Amino acid sequence: MKQIISIELYKIFRRPRTYIAFAAIAALIMVIQFGLKMDGQSYAGFLMKDINDTLTVDGKVLNGYLICYILLQLLLVHVPLLVALIAADMISGEANLGTLRLLFTTPYSRTQWVIGKFIAASIYTIVLLIWLAFLALFASMWIFGTDDLFLMKSNYVVLIQEKDVLWRYVGAFVFASFSLLTVTALGFLMSSIANNSIGPIVGTMSAIVFFTILSTLNIPLFSIIKPYLFTTHMNNWKEFFDIKVDDNNEAIYGTILNLAKIKTSLIVLTLHIILFVSASVIITKRKDILS
């Protein structure tokens, strides 16, 4: 299994396509960082329009922590599409290339191959996420400095103390890794069904877009299925940035408002991963390699 993972990683990182995602993330982040560096105050002013009517906000609102939050909000919707580019190609891409024959005639079972390839794709996903974290969090911290995280949510504002922020990002990135691994697993499932590269990539992207729309539409009919959609849960990394208040409406340091929601989401995402990967194994095992 170790051999499979190592050669799969070798192949992933030898392919030019792999670096598209890294370059895309870097470009997106740098463009946003540049924009906010140049004209971030007016963006912050726009966000704080309602607050500024009654309150004076004093301090470095537009600091690295807020920038990272803004970046994650924007990017974690799109990174799944970049993950799909690799994950959805892992099996079908080789079927298309014809190399799946070579792999499946080695002394490893198809189950080993599928799981090994999934682990390799997962490592790629995690590396991509680390790259994202490095640029979105650490580069932003370096460029914009750090301060309290002044977070403007839809209905209220959360002010999290500087010392109370970093662990939340660690939590958010760990959570995001589960979200992205779900996408990886979905891409994998699509990949095990098809014999060409484009179909599963487009299929995975379409599925993400489709379910995201269902998850974001506030239509009562869809509310019934929402809790079961992985896309509903993928965005819950934000829960790390909501804080409990006591009876005096005083934020309690180091707390998460809705920890149960995070736990539920992690369970739902993990179940999706298990379901998708198991289905990939079963489909691949039963499949006749005709390509």
Added chain:
Amino acid sequence: MSVIQVNNLSKHFGNLKAVDQLSFSVNAGEVFGFLGQNGSGKSTTIRMLLSLIHPTSGRIELFGKSMETNRNQILEEVGAIIERPDLYPYLTAREHLQLFAKLRSKKITTSRIDDTLIKVGLLERAQDKVQTFSLGMKQRLGIAIALVHNPSLIILDEPTNGLDPQGISDIRNLIKQLAQQEGKTVLVSSHLLSEIEQMATQIMIIHRGQKIAEGPIQKLLDPNKMVVHVKTTNDAQALQFIMSGSFSNYLLKRTDGIHLCMPDYEIPLFNTSLVNAGVGLIGVETRNSLEDYFLQVTSNSN
């Protein structure tokens, strides 16, 4: 000892019987030629031998072990190329061999990789990416991948595809060498039947998924079974003559002209008799090659 033992192997794709109750065996050290027209079920059979396709029914044993229960152990000792030489365009020849060497439980040294590259004539291009390779070079690299771990059974599906005449000759010699000098068992399929004729010790021909002939090449090239294609000015008259006489037993049921199968020593007598019977003889073609035999048996089974 039989290295490959196949019993009643069938594969159905819906209503199509791609392989139908096929049984055969390949002994150690043999070069086993596997013949069949396109779509005859050759590749499906080879893919079943390599566990790429699940049989609908039947049993496959390699090295005396069941493929179902000992797959991984069996595949340690098998090297194969299947149809096209499909490789990773972004990797070099050497990287391909290193990568597949890693997947074997036995230690494969750098010198073994070099030897394999020399064997297929790719040492000088070892550092080049496969995307710069010609089809023939890719085919040779495919063979190198099949050989790198020094397997005792080599399964080659159309190995001379895309090679130039020199390349074809090289591969032919390599296969002979593998069997004769290294004692490997080779199962080779090809649409270039003349190639098989020059390499194989045993052959099997399948058509529409069924075996129609199997045996040692000398037996199948029996001089007592020469194929004679007779071209006359009046085929009806010629047929009437053949049916009425002792040559009627040799007549083959074919629609593409008059064909007979007879011992070679009877051909002069047949020619003379035909002329004496007043049939205008334009020409007589006689063949004894494996290719003709192949054409003959497949046309007979139509």
Added chain:
Amino acid sequence: MNNRLQAQVDPLIERVSQKLGLVNDYVAEGVMKTDVSFIKASLGKVKVYFKKPNLLKVKKEGGISLLPKGGVSVTINSLLNTKQYIALPAGTQEYNGKTLRVIKLVPTDDKLDWVISTLWIDPADALVYKTFTTTKENGSYEITMEYGSYANLGLPSKIIFAFNTKDYKLPNGITLEFGDDDPTAKQKALKNKKGKIEITYTNYVINKGVSNTMF
């Protein structure tokens, strides 16, 4: 008549002013608590800088602070130190077991930001326990004060700014918070509807000089 009214309450206001006048400047350390219905914030350490006549600045040490807009500058010092007002007595009121004199101040200078301010003063110790000020631009503020060891200088140990907040709402499209649950559920978690900012002072450094650059 105005003079007569002013004269009646003048002594108490004068006593308050005198007490406050002892302090030329101070730097106070304190803990600030923000209690606004739509804001979740924790306690933060602040430094409050004051300099006569009416310079005041609340600074949070290395963090982000939320203060009522213009509110903190409308303190007793800034009300009284300008001397540009008319004081009107408005009777007495019971407040936390004390009988306080209620005095309304009306500015005589149109340029001042405030329109009217009511002061609740204990005649016994000449301390202002509560003010209610209506400003031109920034609405009304209620400031209540508690006193401790610096009461002799008129400096509170705790000060609470109360103010009305407007509704806060950002569209989901901007916050990208889709698929959230019933927003009223979240509002329930927030206890208070009226805005309050509390500063509890831990210590004062008085009359040691404060640079103008602090403000």
